[in-house]
Amino acid sequence: MGISNLVDEVIAREGGxxxxxxxxxxxxxMGITQTVARANGYAGDMKTLPRSVAEALYRRLYWDQPGYAFAAEISWSIAAELFDTAVNMGVATATSFFQRALNALNRNQKDYPDLKVDRILGARTLSALRAFHTLRGAVGDRVLLKALEALQGERYIALAESRPANEAFLYGWLANRIG
Structure with missing residues (x-):
């Protein structure tokens, strides 16, 4: 699987x-908001947004720019989850969930130092992922995925609680983005 497959899955899930x-x-x-499209140079009607534009935006904004390809070199499943969460909640939120989960799973800094939750995927965050993955392997990746999804699920519920109109989306968010 590669980033093209992830983009295809997101576009299929998001629909037209x-x-x-x-x-x-x-x-x-295709999950691309008008605000994102306009900020990235698309001036056309959103009803006719070309798939190629959506694909390019997904790849650039939610994979290349945040550096998730570097995480994929260590753990594909974690990078794929980061991408999906970034698409739905933003890169900063996805990366902060990742840093928080890594901090919570480092056994009081016995495995690697705590990370500053700066919402940026940098060398220290990648080093922590590498240390976690080396120590815990594929089983650890599954546990880290559960932690990421728990944080994401809590955020969805909080969004629905803070704005009743978001309840219209809660079921779909949980059904399509968690587990």
């Missing part, structure tokens, strides 16, 4: 054009 009245993102196509 929508403009749900409860969605603060406004007009959206």
């Amino acid at each position: 054009y929508s403009n749900h009245p409860a969605d603060r993102g406004g007009p959206t196509n």
